[in-house]
Amino acid sequence: MKAILLAAAVTAAFSGAAFAEFPExxxxxxxxxxxxxxxxxxxxxxxxxxxxxxxxxxxxxxxxxxxxxxxxxxxxxxxxxxxxxxxxxxxxxxxxxxxxxxxxxxxxxxxxxxxxxxxxSPQLIVANYNAPFNTMAELVAYAKEHPGELNFGSPGVGTAQHLGGELFKRAAGIDLEHIPYTSGSTQMVDLAAGVIDLSFEYQTVVAPYVEDRKMKILGVTLGERLKASPDIESVTEAGYPDAVNxxxxxxxxxxxxxxxxxxxxxxxxxxxxxxxxxxxxxxxxxxxxxxxxxxxxxxxxxxxxxxxxxxxxxxxxxx
Incomplete structure (x- = not known):
């Protein structure tokens, strides 16, 4: 019995030491x-x-x-x-x-x-720089005048960006086709090239493309404007509070x-x-x-x- 207890104590001591040395x-x-x-x-x-x-x-x-x-x-x-x-x-x-x-x-x-x-992280609603709309109101008006023509990309089915697009189109009452990707970078390249129309992405990802005038920001999926970017309209301000994401x-x-x-x-x-x-x-x-x-x-x-x-x-x- 003493031998068993001693062995257990030694094992515990070595295990504790191993954890204490993490990571090795x-x-x-x-x-x-x-x-x-x-x-x-x-x-x-x-x-x-x-x-x-x-x-x-x-x-x-x-x-x-x-x-x-x-x-x-x-x-x-x-x-x-x-x-x-x-x-x-x-x-x-x-x-x-x-x-x-x-x-x-x-x-x-x-x-x-x-x-x-x-x-x-809230998402920015971004469009190809040459898209025929510059605000969320203009986007919604265009989508209603051209039903079934617009789409949006995301890094994959069920991602936060995907839900962002689905929530916005439901809140605005418009039709947007979802185009899923497996890579955020590939999605951005296609949006910059005009292969897809829109994306609901994060500022870190879209900033270089916006600076290079390959994309433009239409809004942010918040209830209020971003402190760091107060010029960007929120979805709530635009009349779509159910699109907050x-x-x-x-x-x-x-x-x-x-x-x-x-x-x-x-x-x-x-x-x-x-x-x-x-x-x-x-x-x-x-x-x-x-x-x-x-x-x-x-x-x-x-x-x-x-x-x-x-x-x-x-x-x-x-x-």
Whole structure:
């Protein structure tokens, strides 16, 4: 009996030491979308800062497909040891969980542990620079005069950008065809070239194209104007309050990741997300920091968002 207790004590001691030394090798940060989109750009900025906190490389890997489901599932089945992180987004963790839970190979609320909130982001309604409309009112008028002609792109079915387009077209009473992509960068290239007409995207992604006069901003999916861009009209001001839509992200790990490992990641991410430079950068992109640390606050936030998406998207078929 003493031998068994001694062995257990030794094992616990070694396990505790192993957790205390975490991380001992590079960490993978999974982005469930292609390169060039807002989740990719944000992840690379934050991974670099997190690397400084943890003392090990944090390598971003893009795993696109099925509106974020493919990458999220790959993270779910990874070893629960803290060496695989996932940028959980409102598409595969909120919208699709609300509207098509039977299509998900995972449960967003029970198959993951949430480390820290990352960002909350409204979308900008953008059009090709040569489009025959310059405001939301002009867009709606044109769409009603030319039914079935306009379309909008998104990084994939069930993403926050997809829901943004669906909510706007329902609120405005117009017809817009959805064109899904697997990469945010490919979608932007096509919009700039006039292959598609519109997108409901994030400021980080569209800014270079707007500066180069390849796209123009028609509005923002908020109830009020952005502090950083007060010249952009909100959907509520334009008369479409039901089109308000904000995408969010959280850093997550597979369930059963050791508590000591999660604690280290939580502390490190809290420092990253409270870094004045990171906060300023996030806000300059038209977003805000979701300053929620630990699993339960993240779980509660996402649970409430799923309920909100169910109510907001009632009757919308995401396809």
């Amino acid at each position: 090798r590079p960490i993978t940060w999974v982005v469930p979308f292609g390169a060039g989109g807002v989740t990719d750009i944000t992840s690379r900025r934050l991974a670099e800062r997190l690397q400084a906190e943890l003392g090990q490389p944090v390598i971003v890997e893009n795993k696109p497909g099925a509106g974020g489901i493919v990458g999220s599932q790959e993270a779910r089945i990874a070893a629960p040891d803290g060496y695989t992180l996932l940028l959980a987004t409102s598409g595969p963790f909120g919208i699709q969980a609300a509207l098509s839970p039977e299509k998900l190979p995972y449960d967003p609320l029970s198959d993951f542990e949430f480390i820290h909130g990352v960002t909350a 904000v995408g969010w992200t959280f850093l997550a790990v597979p369930k059963n990741t050791p508590e000591a490992v999660r604690a280290k990641l939580e502390d490190a991410m809290a420092k990253v997300m409270n870094d004045p430079g990171i906060v300023a950068q996030v806000e300059s992109d038209g977003r805000s920091v979701v300053n929620l640390k630990g699993h339960q606050p993240g779980h509660d936030y996402i649970s409430a968002e799923i309920a909100k998406f169910k109510a907001a998207a009632d009757g919308i078929a995401l396809k």
